[in-house]
Amino acid sequence: MIPVRDMRSVLYATAILFAVAVIGIRGAFLWLEYRSALHRAEAATQDLALLMEEYAKRTLETSDLLINDIIAYVRLRGGVGALSETAVASQYLTELTQRSSASDLFLIIDRDGNAVGVSTPQPGALANFADRSWFKAHRAGAETFVGGAIVGRLTKEILYTYSRRIPDLNGDFDGVAQVALRPAFLQEISRSDSNTSNMILGMWGRDGRVIARTGLAANQTDTGVSHTALFNEMEGQRGGTYRASDMGDGIERIISFRRLERWPVTVTASVPVATALAAWTTGFYWSAGITALVLVALCWLTWIGVRLSHQTETTQKELRHANDNLATALSDKVMLLQEIHHRVKNNLQVTSSLLQMQARRFPDPGVKSAFQETQDRLRSIGLIHDILYRKDTGGTIDLQDYLGRLIVELSATYGAVSRGIAVDLEAEPIMIDLDRGTPLALAITEAISNAFKHAFGPGEGGSILVSARRIDGRIEIVVRDTGKGVSGAPESDSSLGMKLIRSFAQQLGGQFSLTADNGTVFRLDIPA
Numbered sequence: 001m002i003p004v005r006d007m008r009s010v011l012y013a014t015a016i017l018f019a020v021a022v023i024g025i026r027g028a029f030l031w032l033e034y035r036s037a038l039h040r041a042e043a044a045t046q047d048l049a050l051l052m053e054e055y056a057k058r059t060l061e062t063s064d065l066l067i068n069d070i071i072a073y074v075r076l077r078g079g080v081g082a083l084s085e086t087a088v089a090s091q092y093l094t095e096l097t098q099r100s101s102a103s104d105l106f107l108i109i110d111r112d113g114n115a116v117g118v119s120t121p122q123p124g125a126l127a128n129f130a131d132r133s134w135f136k137a138h139r140a141g142a143e144t145f146v147g148g149a150i151v152g153r154l155t156k157e158i159l160y161t162y163s164r165r166i167p168d169l170n171g172d173f174d175g176v177a178q179v180a181l182r183p184a185f186l187q188e189i190s191r192s193d194s195n196t197s198n199m200i201l202g203m204w205g206r207d208g209r210v211i212a213r214t215g216l217a218a219n220q221t222d223t224g225v226s227h228t229a230l231f232n233e234m235e236g237q238r239g240g241t242y243r244a245s246d247m248g249d250g251i252e253r254i255i256s257f258r259r260l261e262r263w264p265v266t267v268t269a270s271v272p273v274a275t276a277l278a279a280w281t282t283g284f285y286w287s288a289g290i291t292a293l294v295l296v297a298l299c300w301l302t303w304i305g306v307r308l309s310h311q312t313e314t315t316q317k318e319l320r321h322a323n324d325n326l327a328t329a330l331s332d333k334v335m336l337l338q339e340i341h342h343r344v345k346n347n348l349q350v351t352s353s354l355l356q357m358q359a360r361r362f363p364d365p366g367v368k369s370a371f372q373e374t375q376d377r378l379r380s381i382g383l384i385h386d387i388l389y390r391k392d393t394g395g396t397i398d399l400q401d402y403l404g405r406l407i408v409e410l411s412a413t414y415g416a417v418s419r420g421i422a423v424d425l426e427a428e429p430i431m432i433d434l435d436r437g438t439p440l441a442l443a444i445t446e447a448i449s450n451a452f453k454h455a456f457g458p459g460e461g462g463s464i465l466v467s468a469r470r471i472d473g474r475i476e477i478v479v480r481d482t483g484k485g486v487s488g489a490p491e492s493d494s495s496l497g498m499k500l501i502r503s504f505a506q507q508l509g510g511q512f513s514l515t516a517d518n519g520t521v522f523r524l525d526i527p528a
Contacts, residue, residue, distance in 0.1 A: 455483025
């Protein structure tokens with residue numbers, strides 16, 4: 001049996017291993033789910049960055065084709081200066097807007113920055129754009145220019161622009177043709193999928209100035225991201241994905257970017273890391289709660305197990321104490337029984353000695369013989385108690401051991417050695433309980449004593465064989481002598497010895513027989 005303390009150690013170890021397994025396995029799954037959520041967010045921003053790239057490229061290419069048409073129209077009309085004297089430029093631009101849905105506002109600007117033609121009807125005099133950065137860039141020699149976010153001077157909306165320099169016949173600066181676009185398409189893309197919640201899409205100039213961005217306010221048109229890694233460490237990269245909190249709002253984001261090949265424009269798509277991990281965070285809290293409940297239940301079960309182990313240990317101590325007391329009581333009982341057997345044996349010996357003393361007073365050999373037979377019977381009973389006293393056999397007698405000692409006692413009593421009588425024993429180790437041992441011992445004593453007394457005459461030697469064995473669930477005891485045989489024996493069925501043997505056989509539930517076979521054969525058959 002495993003000691004209770006060792007069982008507690010096993011219980012503690014099992015609980016700890018189970019807790020570690022639960023936390024480890026759940027932690028591993030949470031880590032995998034965490035990485036998966038980030039990968040999904042990165043893939044979403046990369047897809048949107050590609051979409052932004054294609055959209056910006058198509059918009060700028062379309063705008064460039066339309067401006068080609070405008071420049072061709074200006075040259076056909078004799079230049080920007082010739083158009084400034086008429087209103088046909090605005091009519092042409094209005095018709096061009098109706099033919100194309102790709103652009104929002106067309107402008108033709110002369111070399112002084114004055115609007116010569118506008119696609120949107122304007123009350124009063126047209127505005128001057130000489131202070132605009134895009135106009136200054138073209139007057140300085142730039143052929144094309146993608147302008148940053150501005151508040152439109154004519155429409156008062158947030159716009160971004162694409163413009164081209166208009167040369168005269170000599171190639172000198174004659175004016176600017178411009179397309180102004182509303183960034184509404186960014187909002188439409190960002191709202192097209194619920195998974196892009198809190199997504200920020202942006203277009204940025206070469207210097208990091210904002211061209212267009214979702215959620216851009218009028219007071220943010222002069223902002224930019226030139227200080228970020230996108231326009232510093234990663235300036236030479238065509239595209240990529242990274243994590244940073246430098247997009248102007250201080251929030252850590254997953255940012256994917258693409259740089260247009262033909263145009264000095266970089267497009268970005270970004271989502272807050274917290275948004276990307278929102279579902280994972282909810283699952284994390286649920287997992288933490290469930291894991292905590294499992295661990296609490298495990299601790300409770302472990303506490304119950306430890307408590308039961310302490311109770312078991314206490315019960316085992318009490319049981320050991322009770323067993324010790326029982327063992328002590330049993331030992332005392334065995335000692336008492338041994339003492340009783342010892343006293344019974346001593347009393348039988350005293351009785352036998354008294355009978356021997358009494359027999360000396362009678363000169364009649366028959367009386368002496370009767371006293372001797374009684375002594376033999378007492379001696380056989382005393383021998384049983386002596387065996388029980390000397391050996392702790394649990395109230396049973398080993399028939400082999402008993403017969404060996406009985407033969408020695410009777411051989412000495414009847415002078416077997418001096419008479420030339422050999423006594424042999426062939427017995428199996430058969431255990432007999434005390435209740436059956438006494439009548440069996442008396443019956444065997446009568447049979448052996450009869451063989452000594454009646455089988456051999458004066459001066460006649462011979463042998464006596466005593467055997468005991470099991471046969472088919474029964475015990476057979478045989479006393480065989482080589483004497484005169486049963487027909488010459490003085491015993492009869494009415495003798496005391498035969499009456500005792502018959503009575504003992506009935507008491508044992510068996511039967512006996514006397515037959516002649518080169519001597520007398522006594523056979524006693526009893527249940528095992």
